[in-house]
Amino acid sequence: MYNVIIIGSGPAGLTAAIYTARANLDPLVISGMEKGGQVTLTDDLENFPGFPDGLGGFELYQSLEKQAKKFGAEILDDVVTQVDLTGNVKVVKTATNEFKAKTVIIATGSTPRKLDVAGEKELTGKGVSYCATCDGFFFKDKHVAVIGGGNSALDEGLFLTRFAKKVTIIHRRDRLRADAILQERAFKHEKIGIVWDTVVDSIVGDDSVKHLVLRNVKTNEKIEFPVDGVFIFIGHLPNVDLFDDQIKLAPDNTIITDRRTRTNITGVFACGDVQDSIYRQAITAAGSGCQAAMEAEKLVAELQGQAYPGK
C-alpha cells in the first residue's frame, strides 16, 4: 500500500510529489490525461517566481517532474477512472490497475470553459487567453475583447484596462450577470465598451489574433471585429467528476478544503485549481501542493502502526 497517491501532474500535484518524495513517503503520481496540467498551454510563463527570463509552461512541467523523480516519486502515465476514498484504505483505479493508499492528494486542476468556435484552440496562447493576470501584460496599448458577462468577466476586464488601450466586453445577452458595483465601474470606465446581444462565431488570425467574427443574436448580422487579443471568461470547470459523489464541493464545484488543504474525508487532501476559485496561478497551486504534502506526511506519521487490511 502506498503512503500517498497524488492524482494530477500540474504544479500542485508535482510540488506535492517533490515534498512527499523528499519526506521519504515514496508517493505515486498518476499523471492524468493532460500531463503537466493547464500551465503547459502557456508558451511564455513570466510570473513563476524564480525565473526572471520566463520559461515555457511545458518546460516548468518537465522540471517539476524531474525534481519529483529525483527524490524518488513514482510517476505513472495513466488516467484514473474510479476512486473509493471513503474508507481507511483509499482505492484508486485506472483502466488496468488498482492502487491502494493511506492518503490521497487530489490535484486534478480545472478547465476554463471554452467557446468552442473555429480558431479558438489554434490561437490559444497567440492572443486567445483565459487568464488576465497571466497574459494582460502582453497587451500594452492593444485592443482586447473580453467574452462573458459575469463577475469574472468584468473583474478581469477592469484588470485589463491597466494595460490595454481599449477593452470591449462582448456579451450574448442585453444585460450583465455581474454584481451591480462591478457593472457600475465597468460602465464608467473610459477604456471599456460593451457590445450587447452578440456572440463570437469564430476567431481569425495566423500567428496572432487578427479579428473576431461576431454575430448579433437578434438580427443575425455578422461583422468582422478587429482585436489584438481575446480573453474568454465564461466559467471554470473544476475537474471533480471522479470525486463528486464522495467529496464535498462548493456551489462553483471547487472542492471544499480547510486552510490546511483537508477535504471532508480524513486522509484526502486537495490542492491547486481544483480547490481554488480565486487565484488559479501556477505559484499558488505549487504553494498549496506543498501544504497538502506536509499535511499528508503528518497524517501518515500519526497512522503509523495502524493495522491496514491486506497491508
Next chain:
Amino acid sequence: MYNVIIIGSGPAGLTAAIYTARANLDPLVISGMEKGGQVTLTDDLENFPGFPDGLGGFELYQSLEKQAKKFGAEILDDVVTQVDLTGNVKVVKTATNEFKAKTVIIATGSTPRKLDVAGEKELTGKGVSYCATCDGFFFKDKHVAVIGGGNSALDEGLFLTRFAKKVTIIHRRDRLRADAILQERAFKHEKIGIVWDTVVDSIVGDDSVKHLVLRNVKTNEKIEFPVDGVFIFIGHLPNVDLFDDQIKLAPDNTIITDRRTRTNITGVFACGDVQDSIYRQAITAAGSGCQAAMEAEKLVAELQGQAYPGK
C-alpha cells in the same frame, strides 16, 4: 502616493512585487535588514519547485529581485522604523524617508529562536538547522540531535526518523511540554532517545557539526556528544514589532489573516512566514505573496476614484 508598499524581500515579498509590478501597480519594496529573508541562509535549496538541480537561497533571492525589477518594481534598500496603517492612507517610515500608500503588504518573515551558543551561527547550514522539512533529507543514516521539548520539537524529531538512523532529543527539563500523543509516539519510537535535564553549551565542528558539548543542569557535568547534525526547535519569532499595536496577532504572534491574506485592517495584507505557523516554506511563502498581490490589486481597483488627502 504608492498603490502598494511591500515590507520585506523574501520569497513572499518579492513574489508580491512580481505580481503587483506586472499588474502595473508600480510597487515599492522596502527590503529590510535581512535582504532576501531567511531563505538566503540556505546554501542548497532542493525543494523549491522548478529547480531540479537545486539552487542557493541567495541565488533565488537574486532571481526574484531581478524578476520584480524587470516588471518595474522599485526596490529600496532601507529599513522600516515606523508605520501607521490605520487610516485610508498608510504611512511607512524609514530613518530618513516617509512613504504613503493605498495598500501595504507585510512580508517581514519570522526568525527561528536561537540557542545563542558558540558554534551555532558558524555551523548554520553545515549541520545546524531550524527546519526538518528543509534539511532532514541531508541526514540519511546519520545521528542527529533535536533541541527542544515542545510540539514542534517532537513533530520534527519524528519527521527526522524518516531519514536519520538515530534522533536524540535534548531537553533542559525532566519532562516535555509537547502534547501527550506526540510524547507517546516519541517514547515508543525505536530511533528516538531523550536526554533530560540537559542544555547545549556549544556546537563544535569545522566544515560540519562534529559534536555538541552538553551540560546536565542538575549535576553541571559536561560531556562531548558526537552528532552529525543538530535541529533547533525552541520557537519562532514572527517579525511583528512594527505592527503589533495595530495589527491583530494570534497567540503565537503570527499575524492573523483570513484565507485571502487580509488582516484586520482594510488595505493591509500579510503573506509568508509572518502569518504562517505551520509550513514556513519558500514555496508556500511565494504562493501567499501572489495571493496578497492579487488582493491588493483588486482593492486598488475598487478604490479608484476615491479621494485621497494630498494625492
